Amino acid sequence: xxxxxxxxxxxxxxxxxxxxxxxxxxxxxxxxxxxxxxxxxxxxxxxxxxxxxxxxxxxxxxxxxxxxxxxxxxxxxxxxxxxxxxxxxxxxxxxxxxxxxxxxxxxxxxxxxxxxxxxxxxxxxxxxxxxxxxxxxxxxxxxxxxxxxxxxxxxxxxxxxxxxxxxxxxxxxxxxxxxxxxxxxxxxxxxxxxxxxxxxxxxxxxxxxxxxxxxxxxxxxxxxxxxxxxxxxxxxxxxxxxxxxxxxxxxxxxxxxxxxxxxxxxxxxxxxxxxxxxxxxxxxxxxxxxxxxxxxxxxxxxxxxxxxxxxxxxxxxxxxxxxxxxxxxxxxxxxxxxxxxxxxxxxxxxxxxxxxxxxxxxxxxxxxxxxxxxxxxxxxxxxxxxxxxxxxxxxxxxxxxxxxxxxxxxxxxxxxxxxxxxxxxxxxxxxxxxxxxxxxxxxxxxxxxxxxxxxxxxxxxxxxxxxxxxxxxxxxxxx
Ligand SMILES: Cc1cc2nc3c(=O)[nH]c(=O)nc-3n(C[C@H](O)[C@H](O)[C@H](O)COP(=O)(O)OP(=O)(O)OC[C@H]3O[C@@H](n4cnc5c(N)ncnc54)[C@H](O)[C@@H]3O)c2cc1C
Numbered sequence: 001x002x003x004x005x006x007x008x009x010x011x012x013x014x015x016x017x018x019x020x021x022x023x024x025x026x027x028x029x030x031x032x033x034x035x036x037x038x039x040x041x042x043x044x045x046x047x048x049x050x051x052x053x054x055x056x057x058x059x060x061x062x063x064x065x066x067x068x069x070x071x072x073x074x075x076x077x078x079x080x081x082x083x084x085x086x087x088x089x090x091x092x093x094x095x096x097x098x099x100x101x102x103x104x105x106x107x108x109x110x111x112x113x114x115x116x117x118x119x120x121x122x123x124x125x126x127x128x129x130x131x132x133x134x135x136x137x138x139x140x141x142x143x144x145x146x147x148x149x150x151x152x153x154x155x156x157x158x159x160x161x162x163x164x165x166x167x168x169x170x171x172x173x174x175x176x177x178x179x180x181x182x183x184x185x186x187x188x189x190x191x192x193x194x195x196x197x198x199x200x201x202x203x204x205x206x207x208x209x210x211x212x213x214x215x216x217x218x219x220x221x222x223x224x225x226x227x228x229x230x231x232x233x234x235x236x237x238x239x240x241x242x243x244x245x246x247x248x249x250x251x252x253x254x255x256x257x258x259x260x261x262x263x264x265x266x267x268x269x270x271x272x273x274x275x276x277x278x279x280x281x282x283x284x285x286x287x288x289x290x291x292x293x294x295x296x297x298x299x300x301x302x303x304x305x306x307x308x309x310x311x312x313x314x315x316x317x318x319x320x321x322x323x324x325x326x327x328x329x330x331x332x333x334x335x336x337x338x339x340x341x342x343x344x345x346x347x348x349x350x351x352x353x354x355x356x357x358x359x360x361x362x363x364x365x366x367x368x369x370x371x372x373x374x375x376x377x378x379x380x381x382x383x384x385x386x387x388x389x390x391x392x393x394x395x396x397x398x399x400x401x402x403x404x405x406x407x408x409x410x411x412x413x414x415x416x417x418x419x420x421x422x423x424x425x426x427x428x429x430x431x432x433x434x435x436x437x438x439x440x441x442x443x444x445x446x447x448x449x450x451x452x453x454x455x456x457x458x459x460x461x462x463x464x465x466x467x468x469x470x471x472x473x474x475x476x477x478x479x
Pocket of ligand 1: 009011012030031032036038039043048170171172173201202223266311340342343
């Protein structure tokens with residue numbers, strides 16, 4: 001029997017796994033998908049919000065600002081990309097200036113440091129691409145950008161190093177209360193048991209909660225669509241540029257990404273299907289039009305792809321966190337919509353302290369705090385590249401030309417603990433396929449490496465698991 005089962009290997013489940021790996025507990029993370037960070041965590045704005053948006057007194061108000069302040073240290077310990085680039089909320093109308101004031105006051109109550117209101121002129125001095133119509137802006141120096149999937153992988157790898165088990169490709173299909181905990185049905189016929197369950201199942205956290213509790217809730221998927229621009233547009237703005245928030249959320253932003261691209265989006269549309277990640281012409285037109293209000297001459301010809309993500313919202317608007325009253329030992333970290341990525345490290349501390357209290361857990365003396373990521377050939381000096389190639393010639397073979405990703409990096413991404421098993425798994429860990437050609441050149445080579453490394457035929461290699469095989473057989477195989 002496990003002490004703790006965590007359902008969901010997104011940013012929330014992985015943050016919790018790493019946090020409770022500091023205790024002497026037998027812990028396992030299960031996820032229905034074949035890889036880490038396969039749900040909402042893989043597609044969002046990737047902003048480490050400063051924390052002025054959420055109402056004081058809510059989980060969001062408390063945990064966003066707290067989580068933000070944890071990123072600097074975490075990113076150093078776990079070697080994932082994070083940049084404190086700061087953010088601006090633009091105001092286009094003199095009458096709306098008081099809304100900026102309210103945001104600043106709210107932020108200060110939430111504990112956000114350094115908030116300042118700038119004039120339109122000062123804002124344009126800071127960011128010359130900003131529209132002439134801007135009359136003022138709220139500057140938040142603590143706002144940042146991060147790579148959400150690299151962060152999740154880093155947390156999960158470190159949790160694994162500290163003894164947490166991971167069972168990927170295992171869907172929880174039922175949960176029953178037993179005398180000293182819970183029994184979970186995985187896929188069709190596997191049963192595992194645990195004293196404590198943590199529900200970090202994102203869009204499906206309602207289903208998981210509703211298996212055991214009479215305090216039911218309902219997740220409403222809220223879609224957000226994006227356009228991603230080529231790196232040639234990556235310096236268009238330095239800070240993350242928001243507009244004043246509306247009832248629908250934080251609105252359309254324009255931001256550099258931590259990897260040097262430019263990103264615009266999202267819109268905000270409630271939908272029914274939790275798997276519907278299609279982008280739409282109306283959605284993309286909307287975000288482009290909105291982004292044009294903030295920024296002059298947005299280089300739309302540099303858009304290389306579009307994508308969407310689904311927020312796991314509920315009708316009350318706040319995260320659902322805590323031990324469920326009618327189900328002792330069942331803890332929700334549920335309905336974690338935006339700013340869930342930013343809040344995840346703080347959510348993990350709250351959940352870990354509940355777990356510690358229930359199980360009377362003791363601290364591990366030999367907890368390993370640090371983890372090293374995959375080497376980034378593209379970021380090395382020529383001297384460092386030469387040394388690396390001499391020690392392993394696989395680093396001398398470029399597989400993804402757009403992003404300059406080598407065979408050595410791809411093999412490392414597959415071989416390391418919790419390594420990639422799919423094309424998307426390699427992409428999340430190395431960026432192979434994320435460049436201007438959008439995997440046109442490297443897919444076949446990544447597929448070939450995966451087939452050899454995993455010792456499976458090329459026809460069994462998938463894009464993301466399930467039925468996403470790229471090849472189905474040999475051309476003219478009967479000739
Ligand atoms: C458009 C958009 C923009 C956003 N922008 C930001 C932002 O800029 N900053 C920010 O802080 N936050 C942002 N967010 C929010 C942030 O992305 C989420 O809060 C966060 O990713 C949620 O992580 P999670 O781990 O709870 O969920 P997920 O990443 O969805 O993980 C849940 C996991 O549970 C697994 N699972 C589900 N059901 C089962 C089952 N039955 N059995 C086993 N496993 C199961 C899934 O496979 C999945 O891997 C944004 C979200 C969206 C959609």
